[in-house]
Amino acid sequence: MTRSACCGRPLDSTNALVLHLHTHASTLRGLRFAAESAALRFLTFQGAVNAATCRITSAERRRTRFTTSAMLVPGPAHCASYDVAGLLRRCAHGEAKMKTERFDSRSLEATEEFLSRAYTPMRIGGRPNDTQTQIVRNAAEGLIVDRLTFGYTMSYTANPLGLICLIAVHSGTMVDTTEGRSDVYGPGETFLIAPPDRPYTGALHSARYTITMFDPTVLDKAAAVGAQAAPGPVRLTGQRAVDGGANRRLGSTIAFLRDQVLTGPPAPDPLVVATATQHLAAVALAALPNTTDREEHHRIDSRDAHTDTLRRARTFIEENAHRAIGLSDIAAAAFVTPRAVQYAFSRHADTSPLGYLRHVRLTRAHHDLKTADPATSSVTQIAARWGFAHIGRFAAAYRQLYGATPATTLRTRS
The missing domain is CATH 1.10.10.60 (Homeodomain-like)
Incomplete structure (x- = not known):
């Protein structure tokens, strides 16, 4: 049992989300189209494992461990493959796949290769003594939640992600140095790493944090529910939450998705994941400055x-x-x-x-x-x-x- 973030009443997380599906059925159908691009990113992440494993030396191989597991949601038909083209068909047939990936390495070369293919091309700066890196990814139908632990200080330069990427810091610090900024984020803070179409730079210091990613089009669908739609695509225009309460709500929503929705076995129902993703998008719009605020103002x-x-x-x-x-x-x-x-x-x-x-x-x-x-x-x-x-x-x-x-x-x- 968990408690509702808005009113504190006891609430079974999965049942509550399923009950919400009936009133948002039309929105959920639209959300399935956002799943294709996120699934493509997920396949890229899986490709990173193979590339990183093949490129490291035998000494590095002893320092790198990667495991993967997959859970199929039961449906009337069984599809063994995970091709993007079949993603919407599997959703239509009531079947979806959730995968859990784990990466554990002390090799900076393997970590850089892995991060570049799992997220976006990036360069890691510095050569620290302690190079332990641990990454756990849970992904299902348009929603990706990663838990990352870096036991050292490093800087990075990254290309645009193409996704909404929210980061919740649990320990250590992260510094955004994009375009000359020096914005520091510490434990308890949740923020947008960068607009989906913009490159970014920064550094992290012995940081443990959660990354949550979803397609930017989900913001449009969330903004259209119960309000007038914006004249163009909805964009997040600020990286920090508007106040402390908004920051806490965004962080707790990410924790809920990580600990209650994308967990198993059994794997979550794809409609539950879709509704949870839209809920996260709605909380992000309420927490972070965006173009819907500008239009309303x-x-x-x-x-x-x-x-x-x-x-x-x-x-x-x-x-x-x-x-x-x-x-x-x-x-x-x-x-x-x-x-x-x-x-x-x-x-x-x-x-x-x-x-x-x-x-x-x-x-x-x-x-x-x-x-x-x-x-x-x-x-x-x-x-x-x-x-x-x-x-x-x-x-x-x-x-x-x-x-x-x-x-x-x-x-x-x-």
């Missing part, structure tokens, strides 16, 4: 960009132009988001909030120039009073608005 911001928002923002600017205010202050005063207040000014005033702020400050500076005493005041002092630090830019903007230089106005005061 756009709709809300567009709705809030009305004339009342413009009026409140203008009043705030005019009453506080002498203070150091910015876009976030203006938006807070109008009770909307920064994007919504930008939409309101663009739609109803043909300018931006900061453009209007600059205009108000220019008019206040113009008033002061007209009323100031040239003997005791200067253009620089008045410009600085209204937030114009660059006197040349202030003079250019002033002349464009009033057709005269600030110095001319100051000399011909009222």
